[in-house]
Amino acid sequence: SKIGVLGVPFNKGQPKLGVAKGPKVIRDAGLIQKLSEIHELVDVKDYGDVSYNINEVKEILNMKEYPHFASCNLEVSRNVEKIVKDGRICLTLGGDHSIAVGTVDGHIKAKTENICILWIDAHADLNTNKTSSSGNVHGMPMALLARELSDYWPYLPGMDWQKPVISIRNVAYIGLRSVDSYERLVIDRLGITAFGMEDVENYGINTVVKMALDRIDPEGRRSIHVSYDIDSLDSLEAPSTGTSVRGGLTLREGIHIMETIHKTGRLGAMDLVEVNPSIGSEKDVNRTVEAAVHVILAAFGHSRRGLLPKTSLPL
Ligand code: ARG
Ligand code: MN
Ligand code: MN
Ligand code: MN
Numbered sequence: 001s002k003i004g005v006l007g008v009p010f011n012k013g014q015p016k017l018g019v020a021k022g023p024k025v026i027r028d029a030g031l032i033q034k035l036s037e038i039h040e041l042v043d044v045k046d047y048g049d050v051s052y053n054i055n056e057v058k059e060i061l062n063m064k065e066y067p068h069f070a071s072c073n074l075e076v077s078r079n080v081e082k083i084v085k086d087g088r089i090c091l092t093l094g095g096d097h098s099i100a101v102g103t104v105d106g107h108i109k110a111k112t113e114n115i116c117i118l119w120i121d122a123h124a125d126l127n128t129n130k131t132s133s134s135g136n137v138h139g140m141p142m143a144l145l146a147r148e149l150s151d152y153w154p155y156l157p158g159m160d161w162q163k164p165v166i167s168i169r170n171v172a173y174i175g176l177r178s179v180d181s182y183e184r185l186v187i188d189r190l191g192i193t194a195f196g197m198e199d200v201e202n203y204g205i206n207t208v209v210k211m212a213l214d215r216i217d218p219e220g221r222r223s224i225h226v227s228y229d230i231d232s233l234d235s236l237e238a239p240s241t242g243t244s245v246r247g248g249l250t251l252r253e254g255i256h257i258m259e260t261i262h263k264t265g266r267l268g269a270m271d272l273v274e275v276n277p278s279i280g281s282e283k284d285v286n287r288t289v290e291a292a293v294h295v296i297l298a299a300f301g302h303s304r305r306g307l308l309p310k311t312s313l314p315l
Contacts, residue, residue, distance in 0.1 A: 001042060003035060003300060004088035006079055007049035010072050012065035013098025013138035016242040018278025023049055023093040025277045029289045031093075031296065038302050040310050047083060050075050057158035062129040069137045070158035073102035077161065080106025080269060091296065094273030096138040096242070097125055100227045104145050105162050107269040111223045113163075115268060116170040116216035117145070120257060121229035122245040124176060124183040124194070128152050131182035138274075139180075141227075146171065148190055168192050170222065172212035174257065175200070175232035178245045197247055205253040209260045223268030226261055226299065230274050230292055240279045240288035251291050258298035270299050 007023030027046075035044045052075040060066040076092070080103050083090040092103045107115055119125070125142045128149065132139055143149045150164040172193035179187070179196075187194050193215040195208045203211070217224065231241045234248035249257075261267050275292050277285045 001300065002088040003042065003044045004083035004086060004090050005032065005035075005044065005046045006076075006083060006090060006092045008072070008076055008092055008095040008099045008102075009049055010068075010095040010099050012068040012072075013096035014136045014242055016276055016279065019094065019096050019242060019274060019276040021277050022095055022273070022275040025285065025289050026093050026272070026275060026292055029293050031293055034293065034297060035300055038297060038300055039307065042300065045088065047079065050079055055158050060129060060154065060156060062132060062135045063137055063140070064135045065137065067158065069098055070156070073099065073105070074158075074161055076102025077106040077109070081109045082106075084110035084269060089267055089300070090269040091299075092269070092271045094271060094275070097121070097227070097229050097273045098137040098141055099273065100125075100141045100271050101144050101162060103269060103271050104166065104225055104227070107223065107225050108163060108165060111268060113165050114222050115166065115225050116222040117166060117172070117225045117227060118212060118216065118261070119171060119173045119227050119229075120175050120232045120254075121173065121227070122175055122178050122231045122248055123229070123243065124173060124179050124187065125229075126183040126186055127180060129154070131180070133180065142171070143186075149186070170216045172216045174208060174212060175249050177247055178243075197249075200249065200253065205249075205256050206260070209257050213260075213264065217266075220264070220266070222266065224261060224264065224266045225268060226258070226270045228258075228270060228272050228295060230272065230288065233291055238275075238288045238291050239284040240276050241274045242276050242279065243274075251294060254291070254295050255298045255304070258295050259304075262299055262301050267299060270296070272296055
């Protein structure tokens with residue numbers, strides 16, 4: 001398979017600056033090399049990091065750093081669209097989760113709207129500027145992407161390029177355990193497929209992923225977008241992240257999700273966001289980055305059973 005890696009060192013969707021170093025620490029852990037070693041047919045191209053010029057659009061109430069958010073995501077969308085049109089699965093390294101507005105938009109444009117989203121996260125990221133108590137835009141991307149929520153937003157200057165065309169019926173959450181009350185209301189009212197940690201306990205991760213895919217892509221014909229927030233994993237597995245919540249997925253469950261997605265053969269794009277190497281000790285950072293790399297490798301076909309050698313035994 002062909003992979004295109006894109007870094008988005010963006011940190012303005014939340015207040016902790018270190019998340020901009022996510023792409024660097026994940027690459028420095030040898031990601032590109034490790035991806036290319038999965039299988040001889042894996043072809044990886046690193047497209048480098050996104051940069052953007054700030055468009056001087058007006059500020060929006062309770063959306064912190066809105067002009068940066070709007071400007072960066074336009075570039076993210078353009079880059080992801082190009083990478084997917086190049087015939088590659090686009091792997092985007094964040095950055096905070098607000099960049100998923102651009103990654104999903106680019107994927108939608110490249111695949112002419114035929115996508116579904118698996119949002120792996122402790123949080124629902126479903127606030128609007130009216131319901132958010134933090135004003136942090138990384139808590140809002142899913143609300144910007146969903147067609148059913150477009151009427152709840154004011155006019156957003158500088159975001160006209162963004163298409164809120166994905167139906168919430170084609171979105172599923174896994175890993176939820178910190179959901180704000182208005183987010184809960186929206187999930188209930190719209191009947192969003194949302195598997196929280198108690199569902200992982202009740203059914204097991206294998207059944208949860210299968211049920212999620214069955215709901216968002218019943219015919220198995222859509223390009224799958226996985227937006228993977230590292231804080232979906234338990235704080236013990238991924239301590240170096242800005243809004244960690246205890247009681248989360250084990251690394252094994254996190255890997256299992258991506259192994260299952262890989263087996264569908266329909267992964268179109270994946271985001272790995274919210275790794276912040278300025279949080280915690282060196283050991284915490286290494287642990288978090290290692291977890292991120294394991295989850296990514298699983299998405300692209302790394303097998304825990306081992307892979308057969310490329311050549312016959314030299315015996
Ligand atoms: N719900 C909270 C908020 O809206 C936290 C969001 C955390 N999001 C994230 N991508 N880590 O501020
Ligand atoms: Mn989160
Ligand atoms: Mn998130
Ligand atoms: Mn390892």
